[in-house]
Amino acid sequence: MANILETKNLTKLFGGIVACNDLSFNVEEGKIKGLIGPNGAGKTTIFNLVTGVYKPTGGEIFFQGKQIGGQQPDRVVKQGITRTFQNIRLFKNLSLLENIVIALDLKHTDYHIFGALVRGLGVRRKEKDLRRQALEYLDIVGLADRPQDRADSLPYGLQRKLEIARALALEPRLLLLDEPAAGMNPEESLGLAQLVRKVKEQFDLTVLLIEHHMDVVMELCDHIVVMNFGEKLAEGTPEEIQNHPAVLEAYLGEDYQRA
Amino acid sequence: MLLQTLVTGLAIGGIYALMAVGYSLVFSIMGFSNWAYGTIIMYGSYIGYYSLTKFGCPFWLALILSMFGGAAICVMNERIAYAPLRKRKAPSLFLMISAMGTAIFLENMVYVMIGAHYYSFPDVFQNQVFDFMGASIGILDLFAIVFSFTAIYALNYFINHTRLGIGIRAVSYDNTVAQINGVNLSWTIGLVFVLSGFLAGISGTFFGMKYMVYPTMGNITNKAFIAAVIGGLGSLPGAVIGGVILGVLESLVSVYVSSTYRDVFSFSFLIVLLIFLPLGLMGKNLEEKV
């Protein structure tokens, strides 16, 4: 299978700080890849580089074979990469429905400015359609019963699900999830993992996942990349990673003996 | 001719420098532009004027009164219009709007209380000039330059070498950590506004002496802002340099191009700067408090 995402010698410097150092890895199309590492390893930096929030200092990023390093975020999204945020960046003051509709606008709302200003029947119909579609996306994550509620009125775990639904509404080929299970208990994490697998199959996606909950990572990921201090530490299948000495040392320290 | 132009520019530059430093102080600490600052400068001017004329104070006393008057208004402004927003961690847009409201309120209070007349300061320095290499410098200008730079030097010393001053610098970097280290945030911010107010009072008086006293002097904030941008917002030395550069440039434009277009030049220069060199000469990149 082809690589949907590939980084080559990717480097990012913030003044004297090396956030990312000569990092090369790839994500195979149709797989779920995990990106793990201790806090501060540079994982979210990778997401930011891929989605155009940061410009690379060096190296290249290829998406479906095309160079995207340094492009503006909105352009990256239009090409088919979407993400969720570690700190959840929903439109807090807007409703659940509106959050999804804004995402749907990208690929579905094809009327132009004059049409919008006149607001003829075609536009009105399209607006109704958008809301119907948005409800469908809400339904996938189990939030269709209260579409008018404010996004910030949801409990934390449901906010994360909303963010995923929103990212899906953009119809990506590659979905980047930044710690989707953060703050969840084991039962919720399992539910989340099931959700990710379900949407991956339903929408034929590739997923790159940053996560600290090892149970979620081991359950979902076909392949894993481990980072520390901005560099790639190891790469392999879940079994290989679990027993990799360098990985154990990075997470647990030198003196840890595997029981 | 050129020397004269430069000297005039330097004199007004010194006053701009004072304003820019007062403005930058608040910007560095609070992270927002105090739109009401110009009106406080204007109040300083009126206080100076009335002290000299109505109350017959000697000049040095009038200056001190305008300093303290400016400081008082500045602090009250902060307590009433900014502190509640700051405590609520309101977005900087709200602080700006509150500042704008204060500016409108203060400016129009002068209109209703005093009227729109333009007032002239009495001649404190008897219009003396003295000659220097073919250019004549007014004693007023000379005094303004010297006083401005002395005040700025004193402020710089205070900020860098006293405990209170270090507290101010700590707050400008990270106010949570500063508080953990024992800095009283409210008092420190109050102190910053006091200092800012001192500078407003002094620069207002000098400005009034050099030109005239009138309610819309508040528009001078724009000049202070431009000067601060040139030097780099967030940098106090930069504000000084920016003030001087602006004064000199304005003087040059006035004499060699056209005095009507002097302000158009300043604003256009500002816009160009904000687009191409937003950090100015020495500015720090301050993250917007979103």
Added chain:
Amino acid sequence: MWFYIQGILVLAMINIIAVLGVTVFTGFTGLFSLGHAAFIAAGAYTAAILTHFYGVNFYLALAAGGMMAGLLSLVIGIPTLRAKLRSDYFAIATLGFGEAFKMILENMDITQGARGLPGITTYANIWNVGIITVLAIAVTAHFVFSKYGRMAVAAREDYMAAEMMGINLFQVQLRSLFFSAVLAGIAGGLFAHYLGFIQPSLFTGSQSSMLVIAVVTGGMGSISGPILAALLFATIPEALRLANMWRMVTYGAVLVAIMVLRPQGILGYKEITFRGMAGLFRRGKAKPAAASKGALS
């Protein structure tokens, strides 16, 4: 008496048209402008010059005024928005632009400089102004409830999340600016043809501030709020016979009071709909969502 009330209403409606523009730019897109008086002036002068010197049809001249204001907004908007200035820098840039434009008007021949342009035919009356105002409200509402409005709100709420929705911030902001400038320009054209006389000193930074004050007081994120605020500002001082100076003092104090006590303004994110009115009295339950409520019925 009717004539007096008519006068207030016409000026209030002209003001509302300009306020609608600033509502979209500041209230919905979240950008603070202190120079919109320049767009009003551009529209006023363009329309007046066209009818006065070239005998152009009034409505065409209005449209031309709107377009000219729109073009002017691109001149200042493209460089400043590209530069992604933070909000107070941007505000100062717009203020500087407004002042500079006024000075340019004072020194141009075609505008007859600071003396102004007298003798403009007073084509504007309560009927055509009323119709144009209603159209302006409709167009603004359509903008806000369309994808363009949503993109603007997203950009205002969380610019990074908005970019992750494929929204190009620069385009969205420029579009809002253009829209607001065109409305301001049309308001200017109507103003010129109501007053019969214009001069640069009518278009001050104060006027720009008043537009922003109306939007903030009425509620950022609401259309009916700023309209209500504009009406209140036009009528209450007249009813109380407040002298002009005290009016401004009050506005300043009101602005500070709103920011400190009720930053969402009169109507906040809500519109005057029946659901909205009920919301004012509701307590405890999950709050109804913001923005485009009306469109979802």
